[in-house]
Ligand SMILES: O=P(O)(O)OC[C@H]1O[C@H](OP(=O)(O)OP(=O)(O)O)[C@H](O)[C@@H]1O
């Protein structure tokens with residue numbers, strides 16, 4: 001079973017409360033989503049492998065560390081995942097960005113894929129799939145299905161708010177995928193929204209309420 005980790009650093013908890021507040025407007029919401037994404041990127045990259053390299057300081061030659069892992073691809077699930085990309089790129093600037101367009105049908109709650117564009121050689125890359133919300137888990141599972149079909153084998157899923165129902169669905173479907181979230185909330189309501197949650201992340205990011 002993949003690892004499930006709640007990254008509840010005090011700065012992250014503080015910022016998440018700002019996002020939950022219904023009075024937080026679009027501009028500030030967008031900024032804070034990116035700030036949290038940056039903090040999550042720091043934690044998610046903690047296990048990245050290193051290799052020894054020789055470097056010459058102004059004083060001596062020395063052997064020090066350099067990142068050695070697979071090339072990273074940040075994969076936002078559109079639309080809301082886009083809100084996390086810049087924050088992630090702040091810490092992993094050499095990452096490529098692939099896009100998966102997916103919306104949840106309002107009546108059935110089933111995910112509908114409408115766009116996919118990924119860099120080549122997915123089998124040789126580490127993918128960080130990002131989406132602020134893991135609710136029923138349908139969108140995350142469908143996105144990861146699509147990525148595995150294209151050869152991806154090394155995938156982490158990073159979100160801001162997860163419902164227990166979605167965590168279970170994602171773990172059952174993709175036990176090899178590590179899941180990182182800033183918060184594990186209580187449950188879903190009858191419309192599939194996370195309680196307490198922060199509402200519709202895409203609408204709040206892009207002002208489409
Ligand atoms: O776990 P699930 O039940 O599938 O729900 C989560 C999905 O719902 C939201 O996207 P939405 O469908 O609202 O699309 P949007 O990002 O374009 O607003 C969210 O950003 C996730 O992708």
Ligand SMILES: O=c1cc[nH]c(=O)[nH]1
Pocket residue numbers: 080133135192193194195197198199200201202
């Ligand atoms: O609470 C939720 C559930 C799904 N998608 C969202 O944006 N918010």
Ligand SMILES: [Mg+2]
Pocket residue numbers: 080200201202203
């Ligand atoms: Mg939405």
